[in-house]
Amino acid sequence: MLWWTLRQLKSEDWKEREEAAKKLGELKEARTIEPLVDGLKDRNSHVRHAIEHALVNIGHPAIKPLLSVLRDRNEDWRRAAENVLVRMGDAAISALGSTLSDSNFQVREAAAAVLARIKDPAAIEQLLLVVKRGGLDAKQAAVAGLVRAGQSAVRPLAATLKEDLPGVRETAAAALVRIGPKAVESLIAALQDGGAREAALEALDKIDPNWPKSPAAAAVIPALLSSLKDKNERLRKAAATALGRLGDPRFVEPLAERTLDEDEGVQEAVAAALGTLGDIRAVRALVTAVRKGAPRGRRAAADALVNLGSAAVEPLVEALKDKESPVREAAASVLVRVGHSMVEPLVDALWKIDPEWAKSETAKEGVPQFVAALKENGGSTPREPIEAGRKPGPIRVVKPLVAALKAKEAIVRKETMPTIEMGDLADVQAISATLDDNDPDVRAAATKRLLQIISGLGEPLLGALKHNNHIVRRAAAHALAQSGDSRGRDVLRSGLMDVSDMVVMDAAESLVRLGDATVIQPLIKLLSSFEGISGDPAAAHKKERVIRLLYRVVEQNGREVALDDLRSIARLHEPENRFLASAEQ
Known part of the structure; x- marks a missing residue:
């Protein structure tokens, strides 16, 4: 009788519990699903194995109750439910795909992990479908699943690199980068495909800069x-x-x-x-x-x-005679960078080319000072090149020299940013690198200038969100987000999945200013990537920036931040135990 078999499922004798589970699996009764799912907590592995087998036999009706277990705090119970779903295979794929959109982060991660473990191409296709059409949270979970799937996900992901939507290509590339060296061969093959070539190349460079030495190249x-x-x-x-x-x-x-x-x-x-x-x-x-x-x-x-180097000197000296001033200045700057021994002949040549400028007192006094400062530093940049360039006043030569030498980079970038003239949107690459600068003032100046360019051209911000250049998209997203437009926030949130840690921090910084708490999980993952790195000033700077952003999130959204997240932050950065203190208060 069924009631007796269900009673035996709670017997103190593990062998009776095991036998009861086997019988219930053969019956395939819907009434047995709940007690069987609850029985997955059993401490005896033989009993759990029998219950898992029974639930697999019951099949589809057991899927929904098993998915509900993924919310539970009992890790062993969750793992047992995941094992059953994996064994169900194809029958569970569709339901698991829908679960990737669940509001609970733990549930999304578990569903992605199960799909990754199912040895069926349909599971990979389900994850890719979410990458193409799902929301941000679902995409993040799907990417995690594809990374877990490893080699079996590489070819489908590589094929996705030729999708029309930039966000889909970038997400697929991010997943391939996280998969790592296993993806190199397929990415090299993707270079054959014109549509996928750009994204494949970027991913290859991030995984292994030496990929061209591969026989497949x-x-x-x-x-x-x-x-x-x-x-x-x-x-x-x-x-x-x-x-x-x-x-x-x-x-x-x-x-x-x-x-x-x-x-x-x-x-x-x-x-x-x-x-x-x-x-x-x-x-x-x-x-x-x-x-x-x-x-x-x-x-x-x-x-x-x-x-x-020296092979370029002779033709560059010839270029100093060009009628066009920008050409002369460009040639001059290259010669200076080739070596300080060329500076004095260079200045002599410029005086001969432009006698009017050479007659000025500032030129006669200033250029030798600059040359002397350059020589004192063995041909490298003077310590205060901005001042070296300003005091003499010969803007037509000294300023190009300073710019060419990349002197005091942060200062030069910040001070020259507002004066850069742009012809059209195709020119934004000239200042694109400064969007990822370590100096927040430089980043702010770059964003402001890009928005001026877009506005000056009459480019609607919503139209700019679809621009081919990701720099334009980011600038437009910043502006929309600051105005409270949700579409700008969506683009910034997609930046949290970018393969570049600087882009992630850039997007997070804007979202934090808007009081958006969705940044916390991506920032924790980014913080964990810096573990074990020592002696790298750039990594230390990035880590400190992430810590500051996380602290601001906790200050703004303390009640919304999960205690587990706070513990993760404290564990990754011990001095920041103030996170826990602020949360517990």
């Missing part, structure tokens, strides 16, 4: 060379960057042909690639780029020529 060379002439500027740019990474001198000529590409970003990537290759055959093309390229292309070409 040789197979993608024809596709990359072909992409240098593609109509899509993003593909041309990605191909140029990849060819530079591969480091084969055979790529010098095809890259040199693109130094004056119609797209400024491609010019920049091509020049950087030629600089990486370090072949003197590229000198003439790079000098031409310095003379005729777009602003970013000229800067990148100048950097590349610096890498080439």
Whole structure:
């Protein structure tokens, strides 16, 4: 009789409990599901195994009660329920996918873990479906599941890199980066696909900067060379960057042909690639780029020529005779960076080229002072280059020299940011790096300037959220979030999943200012990534910034922050036990 079998399930004799579980599994009665699920708490492994088998036999009707166990604080009970769901396999996949949108973080994580353990391609597809269409919380859980799945998720994720939506591509790339070296081979293969190439390249660089040395890299060379002439500027740019990474001198000529590409970003990537290759055959093309390229292309070409060193000196000296002042100044800055021994001949040449400026008293007094300061530092930047540039007053030469030497970088960036002139949205890359600067004033100035650019062009902020350039999207998101528009917040929240820790901190900083408590889990994960790192000033700075952000979240949203999260923070950063103190109060 059923009532007797259910009674035996609570017997003190574990063998009777085991036998009862087996009988209930054979009956497949709906009335037996609740006591069987409760029986998963049994301390005897034989009994638990029998109950798990019984619930698997019952099948679909048991799924919902098992999912409810995922909310419980009893970890052993949760693990037992997860084991049953894994064994159910295909029958549980759809329900688990829906659970990824649950409001409870613990439930989402558990559902993702179960899907990762199910040895069925349909489970991976369910996780990918959530990555493409789910909300932010569901996406985070799905990514965690895909990372757990490891090798079996790599190919489907690599295929997702060619999705049209930037957010989907970035999420897939973030998952592949977290999977790590196992993803390298599939990512290299993805370089064959034009649609996936840009995201695949970025992920490869983050996983293993030495990926071009892999035997598999040789197979993608024809596709990359072909992409240098593609109509899509993003593909041309990605191909140029990849060819530079591969480091084969055979790529010098095809890259040199693109130094004056119609797209400024491609010019920049091509020049950087030629600089990486370090072949003197590229000198003439790079000098031409310095003379005729777009602003970013000229800067990148100048950097590349610096890498080439003395081989670039002669053609650069010829460029000092150019009729165009920007060309002369660019050539001058490169020569200064090649070595301080070139400074005095350079100044002499500039005086000859521009006699009117040379007659000024400030030029006669100031340039020698700057040269002397440069020599005192062995050819490196003077300690106070801003002052060295201001006192003499010869703006036409000294200011370019200071800029070229990248002197006092944070000060230069902050003070010059408002004066940078932009032609259109394609020019935002010129200040994109400053959005991730360590100095908050620099970040604020960069964001403000980008918003001015967007506003000046009449670009609607909502339209800017869909712009191809992620820098524009981030700037627009900051503005919308500050105005209280939820769409801006959504974009900032997606930044919490970015592969760049600087982007995560940038997004979190804006959300914290808005009183948004969703940042706490991503920040805790980021904080944990700094564990065990010592002697790295950059990591120490980032860790301190994360701690400050977490403290502000706790101050603003103390009652909403889970005690477990506070304990995690205290464990990761012992001096910050004030988190616990503030919560307990």
